[in-house]
Amino acid sequence: MSEIKKAEKIAGVKGMNDLLPDDSPLWELFENTVQSVLKSYGFQQVRTPIVEPTNLFARGLGEVTDVVEKEMYSFEDSMNGDKLTLRPEGTAGVVRSAIEHNLIYDGPRRLWYTGPMFRHEKPQRGRYRQFHQVGAEALGFTGPDIDAELIMMCQRFWDDLGLDNVRLELNSIGDAEERNQHKAALIAYFEQHQDILDAEAKRRLLTNPLRILDTKNPAMQEMVNAAPKLLDYLGAESLAHFEGVQKILRHNSIPFTINTRLVRGLDYYNRTVFEWVTDDLGSQGTVCAGGRYDALFGIFGGKPTPACGFAMGIERLLELMKAKGDVHQPAMCDVYLVHQGAEAQMQAMVLSERLRDAGLDVVLHCATANGVGSFKSQMKKADGSGAAYAVIIGEDEANNNTVSVKELRAGDAENNQVNVPFDTAVDYLVDQIAGSADGDCCDDPNHHHVHH
Incomplete structure (x- = not known):
């Protein structure tokens, strides 16, 4: 069987750039x-x-x-x-x-x-x-x-x-008439200094002599500085x-x-x-x-x-x-939802929609080619998202109809985890996030404050 030829990569057009998520x-x-x-x-x-x-x-x-x-x-x-x-x-x-x-x-x-x-x-x-x-x-x-x-x-x-x-x-x-008078004076002046003009300036002398004043050529600066000034006309x-x-x-x-x-x-x-x-x-x-x-x-x-x-x-x-260098990088979301097990995933899907209904930005952890990943790898993603809170639903939580809420940005992050009944989790998170937004008066103009 002949080997399938790998398709060649196509690059973008030179000088036309992608705007990437980090920017x-x-x-x-x-x-x-x-x-x-x-x-x-x-x-x-x-x-x-x-x-x-x-x-x-x-x-x-x-x-x-x-x-x-x-x-x-x-x-x-x-x-x-x-x-x-x-x-x-x-x-x-x-x-x-x-x-x-x-x-x-x-x-x-x-x-x-x-x-x-x-x-x-x-x-x-x-x-x-x-x-x-x-x-x-x-x-x-x-x-x-x-x-x-x-x-x-x-x-x-x-x-x-x-x-x-x-x-x-x-x-x-x-106005046009004043510019024409100045242009005539300019052409006469540049013609007297033909020996200093470069090729670009000579071309512009016939088409658009004003642009000669923009020249970056150091050899022409002194001569251009002494040229007739439009203000005088x-x-x-x-x-x-x-x-x-x-x-x-x-x-x-x-x-x-x-x-x-x-x-x-x-x-x-x-x-x-x-x-x-x-x-x-x-x-x-x-x-x-x-x-x-x-x-x-x-x-x-x-x-x-x-x-x-x-x-x-x-x-x-x-x-x-x-x-x-002091540009504030806004968080991707308010809440990152971590889950393990089939029942937990179902509950996480329901909760994520309820949180969005309440005006919060939520990222729900989804499976990749390697599966859903361990709690540890999911928590790493939660931390990297910039979210203020991770919400964790495992087998225990699913069976007890609760969720664990972990505050990710607090100093003492180790002990910052509380269990909340599933049905009150939305109100709890909305209150927590509204409270912290009032406290630090959220500097980020892209961030919407939660409205009840």
């Missing part, structure tokens, strides 16, 4: 924290598709941006020939949706989204091909107050997540708007630095731009970027609508949270 509590902590802050500012969630028409991004992001030129996952739908793209960012889809469903016909909207984005670039720390963002978009507001509110909301995220190593950089890129309205944002931030004690080299590669941005940056993630220092994009609705065929928003990279922020 999910940190993701939940992050998501719950951010959602509760967004809710406290009156933002409502919007969920747009992961796949959009390719021309949404080509038109919105501009044909000559790095994202559209080199980073988008685009394909033709083999069923009907539609040109489609996995979304590289969230704003374009939100604006498309707002126009399509006439979301702001009865006034401005505060919207937020979260989910995976896709860019084909070299995977490195904090930068992946499938990455996740949370973004907020305030649509229909004109004043500097909403720009400042978005920034203050970010500050609240960092405070609530315990991140104190993130700082704010701020700039204004004015701003008119009275743009300056007043920018001053308005700064005034509110100062009044609310939000520290910031003005970074005149902070620009956006995308044409639809105007006036306020901001970034939250850290020195703790190597070269991938930006964890959140935002600004005003009053032109985007018009570009997508909607009526002109002022808008402002930001997006933050979840993976990068989780890296920062991990680096702090």
Whole structure:
């Protein structure tokens, strides 16, 4: 008989990572924290598709941006020939949706989204091909107050997540006419310094000269620092708007630095731009970027609508949270049920459902290829689950209609075991867990308190 060939293992796509169970509590902590802050500012969630028409991004992001030129996952739908793209960012889809469903016909909207984005670039720390963002978009507001509110909301995220190593950089890129004047001055200036420009800068000089200001090339730094500043080309309205944002931030004690080299590669941005940056993630220092994009609705065929928003990279922020090292790892469950024998297993199944009805999280020990395992091996699992209590049902307990309740997190764990009648076990455990939750005021935001 010929030997059966072992199937080859299939690995995931490079740069697209699995979220494993050990990391999910940190993701939940992050998501719950951010959602509760967004809710406290009156933002409502919007969920747009992961796949959009390719021309949404080509038109919105501009044909000559790095994202559209080199980073988008685009394909033709083999069923009907539609040109489609996995979304590289969230704003374009939100604006498309707002126009399509006439979301702001009865006034401005505060919207937020979260989910995976896709860019084909070299995977490195904090930068992946499938990455996740949370973004907020305030649509229909004109004043500097909403720009400042978005920034203050970010500050609240960092405070609530315990991140104190993130700082704010701020700039204004004015309006289209002011940018065009600055761009002309910039091109003239860079042309005088052709000998210092590298190949990438020479290419950008013709397509997107503002991006030369982003250069990391040390040989160009001095020349770039002396380039004409956009702030010097701003008119009275743009300056007043920018001053308005700064005034509110100062009044609310939000520290910031003005970074005149902070620009956006995308044409639809105007006036306020901001970034939250850290020195703790190597070269991938930006964890959140935002600004005003009053032109985007018009570009997508909607009526002109002022808008402002930001997006933050979840993976990068989780890296920062991990680096702090004081992230509380929540328990898998409140109660772990240990049992031995057929009758005990039946009773354990009944009790586990009753405990869940009472609002507790319960893990019931189940058989594996090696069987159910000894009491000792089951207790080891109970301890590893992080549960506060193990409930033990053996033959004796099954025959006497009782359960043993062992407290797993007490100092003197050896003597912490009591026998309780089966029918009162639920009330007993609910009271014990509610009491300890009140006592330590449970720090874990993912943990629900028991309600009777």
